Amino acid sequence: MNLLYKNFKGLMPRYDDHLLGDGFATTAVDVNLWHGTLRPFREKKLCHAIKKSTKSVFYDNCCWKEFDKCVEFTHMNTTCGRQVVTGLFDYPATACSDECNPKWIRLGLPSPKGTLTVERLDPLKDIQHCYAENLIDAIDYQRVSRSYVYTYVNSCCDEGPPSRPTELIDVDDGGRVMLSGFTTPSPEYGVEKVRIYRLASGFDQTNTSIDNFMIEEKNALSEYYLVAEINITDAAYVDDKHDYELGYALETQEYAEPPKDLRDIVTVDGTQLAGITKGNKIRFSTPNFPHAWQEADELTIPDTAQALIEFNHNIIVLTCGAVYLIEPIEDCKTVGCRRVRKTIEDYPLVSCCGGHGYALTPKGVVYASIEGLILTDGIQATNITSPYFAPDDWQALHPDRMSVAYNRDSIYFFSDVAGYYLQFPVSLASWDNSHLIALSDRPQFAFGANDELYLVEKDGVYRWDRGDKFRPYKWVGKKEISPTQINFAGAKVSRYNDGDVTFRLTGDNILIKEYQPVETEKFRLPSGRRDVEFQVELTGTAEVYQVELSTSYRELGTV
Numbered sequence: 226m227n228l229l230y231k232n233f234k235g236l237m238p239r240y241d242d243h244l245l246g247d248g249f250a251t252t253a254v255d256v257n258l259w260h261g262t263l264r265p266f267r268e269k270k271l272c273h274a275i276k277k278s279t280k281s282v283f284y285d286n287c288c289w290k291e292f293d294k295c296v297e298f299t300h301m302n303t304t305c306g307r308q309v310v311t312g313l314f315d316y317p318a319t320a321c322s323d324e325c326n327p328k329w330i331r332l333g334l335p336s337p338k339g340t341l342t343v344e345r346l347d348p349l350k351d352i353q354h355c356y357a358e359n360l361i362d363a364i365d366y367q368r369v370s371r372s373y374v375y376t377y378v379n380s381c382c383d384e385g386p387p388s389r390p391t392e393l394i395d396v397d398d399g400g401r402v403m404l405s406g407f408t409t410p411s412p413e414y415g416v417e418k419v420r421i422y423r424l425a426s427g428f429d430q431t432n433t434s435i436d437n438f439m440i441e442e443k444n445a446l447s448e449y450y451l452v453a454e455i456n457i458t459d460a461a462y463v464d465d466k467h468d469y470e471l472g473y474a475l476e477t478q479e480y481a482e483p484p485k486d487l488r489d490i491v492t493v494d495g496t497q498l499a500g501i502t503k504g505n506k507i508r509f510s511t512p513n514f515p516h517a518w519q520e521a522d523e524l525t526i527p528d529t530a531q532a533l534i535e536f537n538h539n540i541i542v543l544t545c546g547a548v549y550l551i552e553p554i555e556d557c558k559t560v561g562c563r564r565v566r567k568t569i570e571d572y573p574l575v576s577c578c579g580g581h582g583y584a585l586t587p588k589g590v591v592y593a594s595i596e597g598l599i600l601t602d603g604i605q606a607t608n609i610t611s612p613y614f615a616p617d618d619w620q621a622l623h624p625d626r627m628s629v630a631y632n633r634d635s636i637y638f639f640s641d642v643a644g645y646y647l648q649f650p651v652s653l654a655s656w657d658n659s660h661l662i663a664l665s666d667r668p669q670f671a672f673g674a675n676d677e678l679y680l681v682e683k684d685g686v687y688r689w690d691r692g693d694k695f696r697p698y699k700w701v702g703k704k705e706i707s708p709t710q711i712n713f714a715g716a717k718v719s720r721y722n723d724g725d726v727t728f729r730l731t732g733d734n735i736l737i738k739e740y741q742p743v744e745t746e747k748f749r750l751p752s753g754r755r756d757v758e759f760q761v762e763l764t765g766t767a768e769v770y771q772v773e774l775s776t777s778y779r780e781l782g783t784v
Contacts, residue, residue, distance in 0.1 A: 226707055226711055226776055227775045227776070227780065228705055228713075228759070228761070228772075228773065229771070229772075230248065230702060230761065230771065230772040231248075231771045232247075233248055233258055233261055233700065233769075234250065234258065235249070235253050235258055235659075235660035236251075236253050236663065237249055237612075237613055237661070238613060238618050239613060239614055239615040239618055243706055245704075246703075249702075249703055250700050250701055251701050251702070251760070252701035253660075253663060253699075253701075254663045254699045254700075255663075255664060255665055255696050255699070256662055256698035257662075257698075258660045259648065262768050262769060262770040263770075264768045265695040265697065265724065265765075265767075266690045266695070267691060267692045267693070267694065267695055268692030268696045269680055269687035269688060269689055269691065269692055270687060270688045270691040271684075271685050271686075271687055272679075272685075272687065272688050273685055274684065275291055275681070275684070275685050277684075278293040279293060279681075280293055281294065281298070281312075282679075282681050282686055283672075284672075284674045284675065285308070286306065288325035289325070289686070292310075292312075292313055294312055296310050296311070296312040297489050297490055297491075297580055298310050299490055299491050300492070301492050301496065301498070302495030302496060305321045305381070306321070306323030307381070307515060308323075308327055309490055310329070310490075311487055311488045311489065311490045313329065316413070316485050316487075317333070317485075317487045317490060317500070318330065318331055319331075319332040319381065319515065330414060331414050332482075332483055332515065333482035333516045333517075333518060334376075334377045334383060334385025334386070334416070334480075334516060335377070335482055336385065336386040336387065336388060336389075337375060337376070337388035337407075338388070339389070339406065339408055340388060340389045340390065340406070341391050341404050341406050341407070342404070342405045343373060343403070344402065344403040344405075345394055345395075346402065346403055347396075347397070347400040349400075350397050367398040367468075368395060368397050369395070369468070370393040370395050371393065371396050371402065372392070372423065372424040373421060373422065373423045374387035374390050374421075374422050374423075375388050375404075375407065375420060375422065376420045376422070376475070376477060377416045377457075378416065378417065378418035378420055378454065379414055383516035384477050384480075385516070386481060387449070387477065398467050399466070399467045401463055401464065402463070402465075403462075403463055404462045404463070404464060405460060405461040407419055407457070418454050418456060418457060419454070419455050419457055420451060421451070421453050421462060421464070422449035422452060422475045423449060423450065423471070425447060425448070425450050425468045425471055426468070448474040450471035450474055450475070451473055451474075451475070452464050452466060452471060452472070453466075480511075480514075480516070480518075480519070481518050481519055481520065482518065483498075483500065483508065486503065487502050488500060488501050489530070489532050490533075491533045492535065494535075494538055497509060499533055500533070501530045504530065505525055505526050505528065505529050505530055505544075507523065507525075507526065507533070508523045509522040509523075510522070526549050526565065528544035528547060529544055529545040530543075530544050531544055531574040532574060532576075532580055532583060532592075534583065534585055534590050536585065536602065539551060539552045539603060541589070541590050541601065541602075543583060543590070543592055544573065544574065545573045545574070546571045547567050547569075547570070548599075548601045548603060548606050550565070550566040550602075551564075551565055566604060568601065568604065570606045572596060572601075574593070574594060575593050575594055575595055575624050575625045576625075581630075581672065582627060582628065583629055584630050584631040585631065586600075586631045586636070588600060588602065590602075590603075591629055593625075593627040593629055595624060596608055596616070596619070597610035598610040598629065598638060610647075621642075622640050622643045622645075623643075626641050628640070628668070628670035629671075630671040630673045630678060632673035632677065632689075634648070635647060635648045637664070637671055637673075637678060639666065639668055639671055639680075641667065643663070644664035646662055646664060647659045648661075666689075668680035668687075671689075695724060696766075698763075699763075699764045700762070701760060701763075702761045702762075703760075704758050704759070704760055705759045705760070706757060706758055707758075707759070709757070710757055712750075712752060712753070712755050712776065713730070713737075713750050713759070713775065713776055715747055715748060715774075715781050716730065716738070716747065716748060716750055716772065716773065717745075717771075717772070717781045717782060718740075718746070718763075718769060718772050719745045719769065719771035720744070720745055720767045720768060721767060722743075722767075723767060724767035725741060725743075725767055726764070726766070726767040726769055727739065727740070727741050727764045727765055728740045728741070728742065728762075728772070729763075730750065730760070730761055730762075733756040733757060734758070735756075737750060737754055737756070738750050747773075747778070749778060
């Protein structure tokens, strides 16, 4: 009887040791099987020390963001590097810079309470004639009824919805009006400015200089136009502008703050936000305006939503039941042009702090459920660990405490009792060709970013496979069963010369031979031993590409 190992494979825990196929292992820990050989990984390397109280860590724009709460973090593709978090406060928060330690303010702005106090400073003119000698004087003599509103502007230059309008007051155009009674919102909003608007009919203006003044016919529609922007600390403002001197029209009438309970916030195409509210409702912000939310932009799904993930410009919703896909339909900007799909299978997400129970891959989202790791593109859902783990095997891994990460064509998953990764030969091309390998690491959670896998432990964040030293692997082959008792006469370990390796052979669970070849060589095994069940074990840091065992020492190398 001869044994040949030349295509080393990973684990299949759901099968008994004697049922494994050729090349599979009963133990495969910290071993790299990318090339079908046994290769070591490097040790992990500390890259960032963290506080003991840290619960959420994100790597963003060369900065480490640490939080002592379960926080969801996202970054928008804006010129100011807009950052948004939920879970840090009892309301969504934002920062409009790429700073590593940003100043957080509340996302969105309220409508100012109350109305402004309006006082006319100039008496109304006594008009003696119906015409004027020039155009400017004609405008000066125009009498209008004014109404004012004002809005808040925060440190990110976001503008909120307007206050209630003041009562109408008659003023000669260009006459002075004192505005006061500005209220100050809570400091958490970060309000720095106030914008004042007044009701006027619009002009089609081509040139408003006195030397070359041209005003076309007035628009029939009256709107609120910008009068001025002042500091929030200013107690009053005197408006003495003519209608033609006003700025742009107010555009924030329909704006509203995001729901206070908004959570699991994500970006859509980098310019829009989406989040979960009231358990099963998905709310969207106005595109390019992360502070503007409207009740009309809200969808309701039948199951309790657990997490949102953007995938191929769509939103995948993981729930306590089925998986949902929210798709835009052609230049979509409102809920009315979005459609929702539902998967046939129900695979509930087992929640994990800070969204670490799922990971985005090129094929879709992989997340932990009570049944196994589920891969979904929002249309279909597949249990990708069912070929490896039986239901009782999987539940013994504590999936409710599991962290899932993706990096370099591999899925990593860790709990407090186990660590594994599924390794794919060619860019997730075939789940059937994957290798399951156990890892000795037990991080609090893991995540992939910038082509790196990060392991977050109590003292810091570590880069996987980036250390200065190689990590020893352990690989134990399946049980090889002989029809009768036999004795292997010799063995040959084919290896590359870097590193060390230890060969062990057991027969009927008793050690037969332990040997450390320093180069590719064949060696004799003890005679006088006759066994039925055999297992080969290899440990070390050398790359091993073939192992042979033969009952005839002369036949080694000819198998």
